[in-house]
Amino acid sequence: MTVLTVAEHRRGELRPVSLELLSVGRLLAEETGDEHHTVVIGGDVETFGRKLDREGVETVYTVDEGEEFNHDVYVQAVTQLAEALDPSLVVMPNTVNGLDYAPAVASDLGLPLVTDVVDVDYGERLTATRELYGSKTETTIDVHAEAAALTVRPGEWPAAEGVNGSSVEPFEVDVDESAVRSTVTGFEEVGGGDVDITDADVLVSVGRGIGEEENLDLVFDLAEALDATVSASRPLIDNGWLEKDRQVGQSGKVVTPDVYIAVGISGAVQHVAGMKGADTIVAINTDPNAPIFDIADYGIVDDLFDVVPALIEEFGG
Amino acid sequence: MKILVTVKQVAVVDDEFEIDGLGIDDRYVTHDLNEWDEYAVEEAVQIQEAADEDVEVVTVTVGPEESEETIRQALAKGADRAVRVWDDTLVEAGLLDPATKARVVEAVAAEEDPDLVLTGVQSADDGFGATGVTLAERLGFEWAAVVNDLELDREAGVAAVHRELEGGIEELADVQLPAVLTIQTGINDPRYASLRGIRQAQSKELAVKSLEDVGLSPADIESPLEQTSLYEPTSESDATVFEGSAEETAGELAAVLREAGVAN
Ligand SMILES: Cc1cc2nc3c(=O)[nH]c(=O)nc-3n(C[C@H](O)[C@H](O)[C@H](O)COP(=O)(O)OP(=O)(O)OC[C@H]3O[C@@H](n4cnc5c(N)ncnc54)[C@H](O)[C@@H]3O)c2cc1C
Numbered sequence: 001m002t003v004l005t006v007a008e009h010r011r012g013e014l015r016p017v018s019l020e021l022l023s024v025g026r027l028l029a030e031e032t033g034d035e036h037h038t039v040v041i042g043g044d045v046e047t048f049g050r051k052l053d054r055e056g057v058e059t060v061y062t063v064d065e066g067e068e069f070n071h072d073v074y075v076q077a078v079t080q081l082a083e084a085l086d087p088s089l090v091v092m093p094n095t096v097n098g099l100d101y102a103p104a105v106a107s108d109l110g111l112p113l114v115t116d117v118v119d120v121d122y123g124e125r126l127t128a129t130r131e132l133y134g135s136k137t138e139t140t141i142d143v144h145a146e147a148a149a150l151t152v153r154p155g156e157w158p159a160a161e162g163v164n165g166s167s168v169e170p171f172e173v174d175v176d177e178s179a180v181r182s183t184v185t186g187f188e189e190v191g192g193g194d195v196d197i198t199d200a201d202v203l204v205s206v207g208r209g210i211g212e213e214e215n216l217d218l219v220f221d222l223a224e225a226l227d228a229t230v231s232a233s234r235p236l237i238d239n240g241w242l243e244k245d246r247q248v249g250q251s252g253k254v255v256t257p258d259v260y261i262a263v264g265i266s267g268a269v270q271h272v273a274g275m276k277g278a279d280t281i282v283a284i285n286t287d288p289n290a291p292i293f294d295i296a297d298y299g300i301v302d303d304l305f306d307v308v309p310a311l312i313e314e315f316g317g
Numbered sequence: 318m319k320i321l322v323t324v325k326q327v328a329v330v331d332d333e334f335e336i337d338g339l340g341i342d343d344r345y346v347t348h349d350l351n352e353w354d355e356y357a358v359e360e361a362v363q364i365q366e367a368a369d370e371d372v373e374v375v376t377v378t379v380g381p382e383e384s385e386e387t388i389r390q391a392l393a394k395g396a397d398r399a400v401r402v403w404d405d406t407l408v409e410a411g412l413l414d415p416a417t418k419a420r421v422v423e424a425v426a427a428e429e430d431p432d433l434v435l436t437g438v439q440s441a442d443d444g445f446g447a448t449g450v451t452l453a454e455r456l457g458f459e460w461a462a463v464v465n466d467l468e469l470d471r472e473a474g475v476a477a478v479h480r481e482l483e484g485g486i487e488e489l490a491d492v493q494l495p496a497v498l499t500i501q502t503g504i505n506d507p508r509y510a511s512l513r514g515i516r517q518a519q520s521k522e523l524a525v526k527s528l529e530d531v532g533l534s535p536a537d538i539e540s541p542l543e544q545t546s547l548y549e550p551t552s553e554s555d556a557t558v559f560e561g562s563a564e565e566t567a568g569e570l571a572a573v574l575r576e577a578g579v580a581n
Contacts, residue, residue: 010482069488071460086324094446096482099438099499100462103415103450112541113415115445127545133330133341133442138550141412145541181459181493188479202579226580238503244485251481259577273483280516280577281557282570287332289549296556298573300566310567314579 004087006078007040007052008095010069013186014048016041017093024120024152026056028089029128031122035059037085039171041077042066046168055162061171071101072180077173078105084171087147089126094151096251106149115139115151116234124163126150134268135291155273193243202228202259205248205275206237209264209285216241219263222308225315231255233265242289246291264304267292284308318368318471320361323422323432323449324376324391324399325351326384327442338412339547340520350387353437357500357506361435362395364469373397377425379407379418385523404527406535412544415447420538422448423455424531433476434497438463446499453497461492465501469494528560547578 006026007205022038029036031113034060040048045062052060063077078101082090090109092102092114106113118138119129126143128150197203203225208218216236223230230246237247248255260278265271267283267290275281278294283296284304293299301305326348334345358376365372376391376399378384388399396437405569410417426434434453439446446462455459465487466479471494481501492498508520528534559566575581 010486061538067373071462075454096463098478099446100450100460100480102449104454104460106447107416107451107454109421113447113451114542115415115447131444131550132547133328134331134444136334136549137336137341138546138547139339139544142543142545143541144543148541182461183491184488185477185491186489190485190487190488213452228579233465234502240506247485250483252485254484259574278571282574289332289334293556293558294550294552294554296554298570299556299558300570301558302563302566306563307567307570310563311571314567 001034001088002085003032003034003036003089003091004082004085005036005038005091006093007038007048008093008097009043009048012044015095016050016159017154018052019054019159020115020154020157021091021093021152022052022054023157024091028091028120028122029056032088033199034088037061039063039078039081041074042070044066046247049168053164053166053168054160055164056160057164057166058081060166060168062168062169063173065173065175069097069197070180070182070184071097071104073175074101074121074177075104075108076175079108079296080173081171082109089147090149092149092151093155098151102149102151109149110145111147111149113149113151114143117150117152118156120150133267136289148300160215161241191245193245195243195245197229197231197246197248198253198255200229200255200257202226203231203248203255203257203278204228204261204263205231205233205265206236206263207233207265210236213239213241218305218308222312228261233258233271262292262296263308265292266290267295318370319373319375319431319435320364320486321426321429321434322354322357322361322374322376322396323434323436324354324358324378324388325437325440326378326380326387327351327440327529336547336549339544348383350390351437351440353439353441353500353502355507356502356504357435358391358394358396358436359505360467360500364554365395370471372470375400375429375431377402378558379403379413379421381408388523389518390510392521392523393514394508398522398524400429400524400526402528402531406528406538410538410540412540412542414540414542415445417449417538418448419451419455421528421531421533422452424533426578427451427455428531432495433469434458435497436497436499438499438501444555448512449497449499456497458495459493460495460497460499461490464498465504467498467504478557500530518578
């Protein structure tokens, strides 16, 4: 049996999650006593193949099909490789593209699928840890099956290190073109406003806790008093209250200010992905269980409509 | 044309709560229409309003009777009718994994024969994010996950979509119909249900079906996943939490911020 991990790349770059997956694969292979193989599909597979040669990897399979991600091709490639290797575990990234092919792979192979896994353990069988109710709770899931597919959350495991001398082997996939019914036609960068939140030393970041668009004035007042820039979580951008280039997070911007003040933001994983690198994180939130407090350095559990005006007062606003 | 939209009622947990076995004690849970599904319903209704052909929007829910309140919300926003599947077997099944949910929706889709299926990207409570694509594969439909822009070309049988990738990049893709699209928030501006809509929703058809009614047997929904625990994660937080009145906490925070060089 084997553990198979699937790498991810975009626009010529291997994405960091690919190396994190190798750590998960290695751990699982040690626990199951299996070999760990990884595969990279499309793009500059030779270069990617060399980069995926890390400790614990037995073979890096390269599938030279297409430049960019196409889920119809990925599904066929992973399925065919899995049929050849008969893996006990197929490990894929819980990224936007991962979620675009992993469920289909699991379904085709008849494997149970556990997504967004934050921890794994393999005793008699696979036990996966995932979050429930927006990170307020964690749950363990036992998988009663010989083999399983899982997608793992980016950023939870360290990148695999070392150069190992894994063999890099091409794997020929017999692509059924009639099953390729989606075509990627291009990419587009979003943004286009004139605020650069990635450049700010201090960010006052506002979330859904602000309630109404009118209340945003309060946050801009605080930002002015602190000589800071206003950024936001996604719902405010979805509502059209602020420009897209102020969005912090997985699908927004990654920011690394000296100080990040999260006002009425719960700290969903996709938000945290964009701001966990801030030096000092401050959270103001009425919910003491909000996940934002897990990464905050300083916290106030209180109504922002009481705290923010008091803070503005402090700074003479 | 027919559009099938999956609608889920999700559990929203209070700020303070207690765990009761493998769930949250009912006292701390309220229910709401899944945020991502709300955008999916809106998208379907907008397609209906813009089309020059007849478009029927049907919602499908795998869920208990309580979810009818949520389903009526979707009907009030313009869906034409609803199907809800539930019975004791599903209650006993425990954790409904994406494959199980997709299996049930697939059975409804087989009856309804839609041209397009819209689902939310994920549900706010269990966050599997996999039901839509699993469903597509089972139906033999094409699909796209995390769609934040959609343009239908009925003549060509193509949905031109934007998929929102990480880091502010969107992928543009053409997807052949019939397709399942998983809808991301922000794709549109969901409407509030009008009073008239709410009134009309009461008289719209909401068909309740058992597994048997949709041609499934208990064996079809045996999930290999078993939830074995539920707990509050031990906080790795080393946050300094200021206590006191807003003036006091703001004062302490201000001192820290000044120390960090803010507004100096
Ligand atoms: C594929 C994908 C990509 C995503 N990308 C991003 C992204 O890039 N960025 C992003 O932010 N999100 C993103 N999301 C959405 C994310 O999952 C969350 O929905 C979002 O981050 C929640 O924003 P929020 O914290 O402002 O709102 P909520 O989760 O609703 O939290 C509001 C918080 O405000 C608090 N609050 C309420 N009232 C008050 C008050 N009076 N005083 C103080 N506190 C109060 C509440 O306790 C709560 O914690 C993405 C989701 C998906 C599926």
